[in-house]
Amino acid sequence: MSPPGAAADHGSQPVWSLVMMLMNPLATVSLALGLLLATGASGAPARQDAYVDLVDFPHQEANWDRFYALEDHLIRAFHEICGDTYCEGAYSNHIALQFRCSVHAASGTVHACSLVIGAGNLEVDGGTGQVVPDSRTWACATPLGANTPVEALHAVLALGDPLRRPLPGSGRSMHDALIDCLN
Structure with a gap:
């Protein structure tokens, strides 16, 4: 035609x-x-991973602001109670460095979370004048029950005193886990 x-x-x-x-x-x-x-x-490959960072749930950087506000809240809470609890002994200057969680992408449940703590001492060697570091890090697992929904984790940890609140599905708090982890 x-x-x-x-x-x-x-x-x-x-x-x-x-x-x-x-x-x-x-x-x-x-x-x-x-x-x-x-x-x-x-084009770019579709996400095939079974697990994603909480920052990237439900899609790339979707939870960015909310997650980093949560992480800041946890780190502040850690530093408020550190001196009276965890930060005694060989290392007196513990610092909460980072909190991270993995999420099962298909179900929207938190698989695992970890809070990384660092501590160290610096001493001067009187004979050589060298500053000698003695440092350590810990990756402390967050005690969660199986199939904890992302929203349930956010709801508990966003409240005041997030380290002492029982976590969904386990009845244990991050405070309990930190005592076990850092001792």
């Missing part, structure tokens, strides 16, 4: 067929869907 008023030219047939197809709404949708599928296959 040639456009109206045009001489039959077999070289323009594929172009005219495309124009006619685009005029058909169903054909347009099919073409668009095909193009999306084709470009999706050559």
Whole structure:
């Protein structure tokens, strides 16, 4: 089929067929869907990981602000009670460094969380004048019950005194876990 008023030219047939197809709404949708599928296959790979960082749940950086506010809240709480609890003994200057959680992406449940604590001492060697470091880190697991929903974890840890609140599914607090971990 040639456009109206045009001489039959077999070289323009594929172009005219495309124009006619685009005029058909169903054909347009099919073409668009095909193009999306084709470009999706050559673009960035879809997430295949079973577990993601809590920051990236439900999608890349979706939980960024909320998670880092939670982490700051936990670190402040740690430093408020550190001197009276965990920060005695060989190391007196414990610092909460980072909190991280893994989430099972399909179910939206927290698989594991860990709070990293660092501590150290610096001493001067009187004979050599060297400053000698003595440092240690701990990765303290957060006691959670199986299948803890992301929202349940946020709800408990966002409240005042988050280290002493019982965590979902375990009845234990982060305070309990830190005493076990740091001693």
